[in-house]
Amino acid sequence: MALFSTITPVPVQEQFAAFQKAKPPAPGEILRFEGVGDCDVYNPSVPFTLDGMTIIAGRVERRGDEFSRAMFFTEHDGVWTPIEGAPVFELQDPFVTFAGGELIFGGVYVEWEGTRAHWSTAFYRGHALHDLKPFAHGPAQMKDVRLLQLRDGRVAIFSRPQGEVMQQRFGCIAKIGFTIVDSLEAVTAEAVETAPLLFDHFLPDEWGGCNQLFELRNGLIGAIGHKSWGETLVRTHGGAPEHVLHYYSMAFAVDPATRAMTPTKIIGSRDCFPPGPSKAPRLQDVTFTAGIVRHGDGTATLYTGLSDCQVGRLVIPDPLLEYEELEYEALDRA
Numbered sequence: 001m002a003l004f005s006t007i008t009p010v011p012v013q014e015q016f017a018a019f020q021k022a023k024p025p026a027p028g029e030i031l032r033f034e035g036v037g038d039c040d041v042y043n044p045s046v047p048f049t050l051d052g053m054t055i056i057a058g059r060v061e062r063r064g065d066e067f068s069r070a071m072f073f074t075e076h077d078g079v080w081t082p083i084e085g086a087p088v089f090e091l092q093d094p095f096v097t098f099a100g101g102e103l104i105f106g107g108v109y110v111e112w113e114g115t116r117a118h119w120s121t122a123f124y125r126g127h128a129l130h131d132l133k134p135f136a137h138g139p140a141q142m143k144d145v146r147l148l149q150l151r152d153g154r155v156a157i158f159s160r161p162q163g164e165v166m167q168q169r170f171g172c173i174a175k176i177g178f179t180i181v182d183s184l185e186a187v188t189a190e191a192v193e194t195a196p197l198l199f200d201h202f203l204p205d206e207w208g209g210c211n212q213l214f215e216l217r218n219g220l221i222g223a224i225g226h227k228s229w230g231e232t233l234v235r236t237h238g239g240a241p242e243h244v245l246h247y248y249s250m251a252f253a254v255d256p257a258t259r260a261m262t263p264t265k266i267i268g269s270r271d272c273f274p275p276g277p278s279k280a281p282r283l284q285d286v287t288f289t290a291g292i293v294r295h296g297d298g299t300a301t302l303y304t305g306l307s308d309c310q311v312g313r314l315v316i317p318d319p320l321l322e323y324e325e326l327e328y329e330a331l332d333r334a
Contacts, residue, residue: 007200007263012229016248019266028273028314030306033073035081036060040279041073043093043305046212046291050103051128056080056303057094057105058311063279066117070094070107072129086129091122093288093305095211099125099149099184105132108143121145123187135184139193144209147187148221154180155187156221156256159195160209174207175199176225180256201252201264205229208250208264212291214320220253222320226289227264247286249304253323267319268302272312279308287312294318 033041045057053074061068070091073080091107098104102125109122121138138145144160162174177195181187202208208227216222227250232241249268254261270285278284288305295301300318305311 007261009200009203009206010263011203012206012227012246012248012266015227015264015266016246016269019248019269023269023272024314024316026315028268028302028312030274030276031056031080031311031313032078033058033080033311036071038062040309041071041080042307042309042311043288044290044303044311045094045096045105046293046303048096048098048103053083055083055129056311057096057107059092059094059107059305061092063277063309066092066110067112068092068110083129087132089124092119093143095146095290097147097149097213099147099155100153102127103129103132104147104184106145106147109137119143120189121192123147125184136187137189139189142192144211144225145192146210146213147184148213148215149184150180150215150256154182155184156180156213156215157187157192157195158210158213158223159192161193161197162207170197170204172202172204172207174202174209176201176208176210178254178259196259198254198259198261201261202227211289214294216253216320216324218324218326219256220323220326221256222253222323223251224267224289224291224319225250225252226287227266242282244282244284245286247288249287249289249302251319251323253320253326262323265319267316268304268314270306272314273306276306277309283308292316292319294320 039060041058043059047056070089072083072086094107106123111118123136124132126132146158148156159177175197177197179195206229210223210225212224214222228247234241248266250264252264290303292300302314
């Protein structure tokens with residue numbers, strides 16, 4: 001394994017076929033959530049520890065709409081229930097990290113114009129759930145913005161521009177951007193929007209984003225995220241053709257000094273988990289990655305949303321080990 005300034009991307013279908021030959025033999029499990037009425041819980045954060053509790057933030061939503069809340073849950077006897085009195089945020093797809101001893105919490109804030117959604121990424125910080133206060137907002141129409149405080153105190157930003165501008169400039173659906181700013185106070189919409197792009201991870205008809213970041217012991221940044229593509233299928237029962245989405249969990253690493261990268265690799269897919277409901281037929285093959293918990297024994301637990309209805313977890317080989325074992329001094333830093 002090496003890092004490269006340019007990469008020849010492999011079609012995601014080929015990566016998925018290779019993953020199928022080596023995917024974990026044990027199936028993943030579906031997490032059980034209660035206390036949310038007739039709503040689904042999906043697209044969670046990774047679990048984190050705060051005030052002596054293990055907590056997951058989850059997207060809470062009725063099956064028939066996308067008017068979401070982000071709620072905090074804790075687990076008792078295999079069941080995750082809302083934390084009594086915890087704040088509730090009008091956000092989609094919540095995520096967490098820590099910086100300077102503070103919890104950094106975020107999600108996708110949506111403003112609705114009828115059925116049309118206008119979204120951006122909102123960030124909050126605080127030492128406890130009840131202390132969370134807004135401190136940054138990403139640019140309009142950008143999801144999957146993630147932050148990582150580095151050991152030297154600076155903050156890495158990974159962005160995910162998409163849409164018509166990306167089609168016009170680069171002929172693609174979306175790319176990942178990466179930059180480093182001096183502090184959390186320097187995380188602004190402008191800093192996110194102007195983050196230089198990382199190229200060669202996706203072919204033009206693919207897209208993806210980062211969901212969780214790690215500073216590895218050799219100085220590389222390990223990224224856990226999702227890689228996606230879509231295809232138009234004609235259902236056997238007839239009817240109009242339908243655009244079906246395929247979302248896989250992925251990993252890669254980048255050298256923050258040179259921006260050299262590894263290729264992406266797939267680390268999880270929907271068929272690693274038991275069958276379950278889907279918010280819509282086109283979302284059946286979706287795993288929207290939360291991230292991993294590393295165990296220090298060569299394994300990690302992957303947490304992910306499933307088909308926009310459920311949350312799954314799966315024990316996998318630690319996907320960051322091969323990046324962490326690269327010799328820092330041997331990297332091409334020219």
